[in-house]
Amino acid sequence: MNVVRKFSAARLLMWLILIIGAVLSLFPFFWMTIGMTLNPNDVIRGVIKPGSELSLNWTKATTNYNLGLFFMNSMKIALLTVFFGVIVNSLAAYGFEKYKSKARERVFGILLLTMIIPSIAVVIPMFKMFSFFSLLNTPSAIILPSIMSVFIIFFMRQNFSMFPSEIMEAARVDGAGEMVTFVRIVSPSMKASFASAAIYMFLGQWNSYLWPLMTIMSDTGKTLPIAMASMMSAYTIEYGALMIIVCISVIPVLILFLTMQKQFVAGLLGSVK
């Protein structure tokens, strides 16, 4: 009897921990949805009942702050980065893994070595470079440096190593060129890995802050993180409209996570940040 009671007390404690954890995890999301409908004072005070200013806040976010433009900037930059990044990195990973040579292994080693260099050390000289070519304040300034990712090359290389080389041999016997083999035979069977890589790159670019903060100088070029951060440093902060922008910035990632949870987690688990 005593054993049973002790056992259930432990279970109760475990449930309690899980539920407290879940409430703490979810609360900011719940609160930010409520915040969209409140006036600035109620957001600050932490009213947690829905208010009636949703449409007013929406109007402020879209007219005073150009939410639509910021969203499109963010989306355009992230999607272009993913598009070029997936091609460049997966091709490189394929080259490193399926056409091994001593020289290329050495190149790969150098790439891996640079993974330990923190971004702050690269962005300052890179700023000078972009300023020399007058490319600051353009979408290219944000897209170009993010295309090549050593982590994605590393991640894709591990995935390609699981692809049987015999199938490539069979394709060669059938007379397929190397590029055709990669595009038509290898890639289609690795959709999940490509999806993980694409999600990882999308997240990195969608959320990036430090480099855009250095390069974006005009209001029309702002991405969502830059817009949110600059709203926070304004003299009067429109908290209701800000909550809408925060929500909008979270929604695409949330959708990606809920619909492709497996690939999402696979991509993140290998991440460095």
Next chain:
Amino acid sequence: MNKRGSYYRYLNRFGWLCITPAIVFFLIFMAYPILSSLYYMTRKWKGASNTFVGLGNFVRMSGDSFFWQAVGHNFIYMAIQIPLMILLALLLAVILNQGIKRLRGAFRTVFFLPCVTSLVAYSVLFRILFQTNGLLNNLLINSHILSEPIAYLANPFWANVTIILALTWRWTGYNMVFFLVGLQNIDTEIYEAAEVDGASKARQFFRITMPLLLPVILFSAVTSTSGTMQLFDEPNILTTMGGPANATMTASLYIYRQAFVTNSDFGYATALSYVVVLISGIFAYIQIRFLGNRGEK
């Protein structure tokens, strides 16, 4: 034979072709900035012109107590936040793996959810929640836990607590997923055998679970360390430019401010960034030695 040789050359050429685009990007956006930083770090900017100062930036750095304090803050976050987060993540993972199996998937999804917010978005949310007249204080006062509001973002001690709490909120679930995967890879037969031998649950945890999970815990500590060394978004937004009075200033933020806000001295900022590279390099070396040796066993 000759034919095989030319075919080999063809494959080798194709291999180079595959990696060429990535290498071009690497040379322009990684190798060149690193090389040019060797030039920048010997110079001092004053307005638009700059002059050669040799190792002057490093001499200046040695007397820059604000910078070393900032590096110290990075270390404080590493020493306090990472163990706290790993313990919490471990607790949740063990409960979900062994204690309570019902709704495991749902809880895992919920705990992972903070990761979908960008660093900027959650910094903004936490800055509003932790205002002196904000939700958290009102909640604590209304439930009579506090009688006076705490100035979380204006008091140096509480600002650091806030950063640590925010980081823990954002990353605990992420690390928990690591641990959960690690726990699920442990063969249940080991526990059954331990059960037969009469080992208690606690003993099973410390003698079986912990040693087998150690590589995963180490990996997670390693990635968290490198992330914490680069902390930038949170101190810049959540506690407003490393405030109050530089209490939450981090190395990356200090370097950024040297280059873009306070002095516009790219030379000095570049020299400072070498310190961060050096620290990251030392950590990486320790990790490779440590994890590498484990792999050989």
